[in-house]
Amino acid sequence: MKLATWNVNSLKVRLSQVIDWLMENQPDVLCLQEIKLINENFPVNEIKVAGYESVFIGQKTYNGVAILSKQAASKVITAIPGLADEQKRVIAATYGDLRVISAYVPNGEQVGSEKYSYKLRWLPHFTQWLQQELIDYKKLAVLGDFNIAPEDRDVYDPKLWEGRVLCSEPERTAFRNLLSLGLTDSFRLFEQPEKSYTWWDYRMMAFRRNQGLRIDHILLSGELSSACVACTVDKAVRKLERPSDHVPVIVELSL
């Protein structure tokens, strides 16, 4: 079984790339973030033709998340229970005995900004919810854009980024708190190429210089972690014309 996540930065612009990627890679599940469209405009039919069901929660202009899957979804949730939040950042769905969450953690803009404090307020709600999900589902996979580079080795220039948004200690502590629930960063289960990243700024030719950060992650519950046989980043799509600034992360599970 193959699960993947991809921040597409507008599903409208990236739809043909997503369809091509599905056809090529045949994942069982693909989580999307930053779809940047409202539910009425979600391309259900185009995705269905490619052989995938969709669940989604959209929003005008910003945010929006989805899960595409070969199997039909059940028990769909489109918000963190109990959290009043205008921003559409999470969706959860069940496929057989597998629970999948697609998450778009707030970016935070800049340390000290209002968006940064929103991020730091949001993360404990997210953590508490995942704690409950782990109780309810033995096989839980949390995939998405976490907007946190967990360690210095996940940053092309740790000195330059020290203390800055995506790398600051409060954010990294929040990420470690997620792992403390019993979730595993699947990427680090395996030996990986050095300087592996999932996001590169569009500016300053950052991709060509490999000036990236690893901020997209797949976290697995204990039972899934034991079944995980690979975790990879698909850099190739970043070389396409009009690419997203993020690339897919993929896990393979022996289920």
Add this chain to the structure above:
DNA sequence: ATGGTAGAGGATCTA
């Protein structure tokens, strides 16, 4: 410290 690019939507806001 600043500014560089991309997307949405039609001037800025967000990343």
